[in-house]
Amino acid sequence: MKLKKALVFSSNASNIASLCWGANSLAQESVAIVLGTESQANEAAAWAGKVLWLGEKAQGSMAESYTGAVAELVKKEQPELLLMGCGTRDRCIAAKLAVRLGAGVITDAATLEVDEAGSVLVKRNVFGGAAQATVKALGAMGIVLTSGGFDETAPAAAGSVEKLDVQIEDMGIQLLDTSAKQEETVDIAVAKRIVAVGRGLGSQENLAAAEDLAAKLGAEMGCTRPIAEEQHWMSRSRYIGVSGATVKPDLYMALGISGQVQHMVGAKSSKIIVAINKDAKAPIFQDCDIGLVADMNKVLPKLTQLL
Amino acid sequence: MKIIACYKIVPYEQSIGIAQDGSLNFDKAELMIGQYDLNAIEAGAQLVEKCGGELTALTVGSQEVENSKMRKGVLSRGPANCVTVCDPGLKDADSATTSAALAEAIKSRGEFDLVICGEGSSDIYAQQVGVQLGERLGLPCINGVTEITAGEGCINVQRNADGETETLCIKLPAVISVASGINVTRVPSMKDILAAGKKPFAALTGADVALPGERYTETVSVLAPQHAARPCKIFTGDSEETLSAFAAAVNAELK
Numbered sequence A: 001m002k003l004k005k006a007l008v009f010s011s012n013a014s015n016i017a018s019l020c021w022g023a024n025s026l027a028q029e030s031v032a033i034v035l036g037t038e039s040q041a042n043e044a045a046a047w048a049g050k051v052l053w054l055g056e057k058a059q060g061s062m063a064e065s066y067t068g069a070v071a072e073l074v075k076k077e078q079p080e081l082l083l084m085g086c087g088t089r090d091r092c093i094a095a096k097l098a099v100r101l102g103a104g105v106i107t108d109a110a111t112l113e114v115d116e117a118g119s120v121l122v123k124r125n126v127f128g129g130a131a132q133a134t135v136k137a138l139g140a141m142g143i144v145l146t147s148g149g150f151d152e153t154a155p156a157a158a159g160s161v162e163k164l165d166v167q168i169e170d171m172g173i174q175l176l177d178t179s180a181k182q183e184e185t186v187d188i189a190v191a192k193r194i195v196a197v198g199r200g201l202g203s204q205e206n207l208a209a210a211e212d213l214a215a216k217l218g219a220e221m222g223c224t225r226p227i228a229e230e231q232h233w234m235s236r237s238r239y240i241g242v243s244g245a246t247v248k249p250d251l252y253m254a255l256g257i258s259g260q261v262q263h264m265v266g267a268k269s270s271k272i273i274v275a276i277n278k279d280a281k282a283p284i285f286q287d288c289d290i291g292l293v294a295d296m297n298k299v300l301p302k303l304t305q306l307l
Numbered sequence B: 001m002k003i004i005a006c007y008k009i010v011p012y013e014q015s016i017g018i019a020q021d022g023s024l025n026f027d028k029a030e031l032m033i034g035q036y037d038l039n040a041i042e043a044g045a046q047l048v049e050k051c052g053g054e055l056t057a058l059t060v061g062s063q064e065v066e067n068s069k070m071r072k073g074v075l076s077r078g079p080a081n082c083v084t085v086c087d088p089g090l091k092d093a094d095s096a097t098t099s100a101a102l103a104e105a106i107k108s109r110g111e112f113d114l115v116i117c118g119e120g121s122s123d124i125y126a127q128q129v130g131v132q133l134g135e136r137l138g139l140p141c142i143n144g145v146t147e148i149t150a151g152e153g154c155i156n157v158q159r160n161a162d163g164e165t166e167t168l169c170i171k172l173p174a175v176i177s178v179a180s181g182i183n184v185t186r187v188p189s190m191k192d193i194l195a196a197g198k199k200p201f202a203a204l205t206g207a208d209v210a211l212p213g214e215r216y217t218e219t220v221s222v223l224a225p226q227h228a229a230r231p232c233k234i235f236t237g238d239s240e241e242t243l244s245a246f247a248a249a250v251n252a253e254l255k
Helices: A012-026 A038-045 A063-077 A088-101 A204-217 A225-229 A259-269 A296-307 B035-051 B068-075 B094-106 B127-138 B190-194 B240-255
Strands: A003-010 A027-035 A050-055 A081-084 A105-106 A111-114 A122-126 A133-138 A142-145 A160-163 A171-181 A192-197 A220-225 A252-255 A272-277 A290-292 B001-007 B009-011 B031-033 B054-061 B081-086 B114-119 B139-148 B152-163 B164-171 B174-178 B199-205 B217-223 B234-236
Touching: A003 A012, A003 A063, A012 A038, A012 A081, A012 A111, A027 A063, A038 A050, A038 A160, A050 A063, A063 A088, A081 A088, A088 A105, A088 A142, A088 A259, A088 B094, A088 B127, A088 B139, A088 B152, A105 A122, A105 A133, A105 B094, A105 B217, A111 B054, A111 B081, A122 A142, A160 A171, A160 B001, A171 B114, A192 A204, A204 A220, A204 A252, A204 A296, A220 A225, A252 B240, A259 A290, A272 A296, A272 B240, A290 B240, A296 B240, B001 B035, B001 B127, B031 B035, B031 B068, B035 B054, B035 B114, B035 B139, B035 B174, B054 B094, B068 B190, B081 B094, B094 B127, B114 B127, B127 B139, B127 B174, B152 B174, B164 B174, B234 B240
Parallel strands: A003 A027, A003 A081, A027 A050, A050 A160, A081 A142, A105 A142, A192 A220, A192 A252, A252 A272, A272 A290, A290 B234, B001 B054, B001 B114, B054 B081, B081 B199, B114 B174, B139 B174
Antiparallel strands: A111 A122, A122 A133, A133 B217, A171 B164, B009 B031, B139 B152, B152 B164
16 A cells, blocks of 8 residues: 655755655655755655755755744645654754654664555664564654665656745754864765774774784775773774674674674674684674684784685 | 753664565654664763763653653663653654754753763764754864863863864863763663653653754655565574584685
């Protein structure tokens, strides 16, 4: 079964096409709300039956202060589903919309479908990836956040663009400054080989040895959350796990990684998992292809020669 | 500054039992303080240590919130006191129900300057409760906060949002959720743990706090994913022989 109408919005206009493809596959009619340039609005019209263009974000404003404008459009359009992206801003706007519109929010949808009764069913990871929940949106409209992955679908008819004049709201928050994040960004999701390190690596000297090993193997470096966020040995974009990247390389070599489910959920699609850890009881030894129980200090440089 | 840090008591993932059919068994599951909530408690504790004031820890949920070991764990990390709201109706609450219950609990406690939530709960990790809570209280609210500095009637924060770093001035009272990288959470000392047992707490129930009736989502099923077992060929030791055999096994896969 298909829904009658799905609405699409993202504070990041480059998400709109993929979200529209999802909306077209789930609903008879798709409407996109675009906050961006005229050309972004026109592009969206190729994928949505109708585009409601809010114009470009006003200088010095935050996308979040368009929440009220989006809420008014949702009320007018009365869709059964509002599809949004998974970014920080979309999460913030979705939370505000949920309260204002009395709607449920389901985030991080892995898959989305409409059941026979016309309800939206979403599958998403829970318990750090140890399980997957199927969640149903109740009420007149559900808000679902997804990072996309839909097949390309065209709307029934090419869309029209309607330019709207909207007010931005006072959130009690003043934007003093904004800058592009000064951090290395790596798309580790596409790496064919990954050498990933965890706290069990021990010292920063061993990190250099791990980097040598990665260079020898032609592998990207990856890490667990504590390495990126507590030790700050690597940028957050190299962090693999439930709140970080999901990878599927041919080789995943885990150095000093215990194998907590929150990390492994990001690595479990790897073809071969090789683990080195000094703790023989580490859970990773129950979920690897090849393991070595040994002291990292003693084996790293030698392995770089042998592999 | 009067600060409230919200937290959730959740089952420790590795201790959840998984049956043959993929269904989950919580009989032997250990409890833990949500790992991202520890960042919220730490952020509150650091602010109070720097600027003075008082930090209260607050949680809502079913019977797990009254676990004394968990409560002491929270109180040993900086809060002066703790409020728990326990009600069977809060079992498996989604972000709407949780944020509504937190809002009612906060309204019943009087004035405050700042509410801090973690990035998301360790079990559901929808990353919704902080902003939903702020919206329900009708206060300025934002997510993704990576640094907090107290100002006059406001806080100045750094925020990471989708590849941009923002500097924001947020009028108090306000509700924020902090990014998991905002701080490194403390490991409580024996002294902290002993002192935690003597700190005051209020154990409230649905009779003390008006709880939401309506639910907006329904969890139809929760199943562990089926995954093929890996061969787990394990080598032990660091002798030349072992390392050569290990390397040969890895090299064979790399061909």
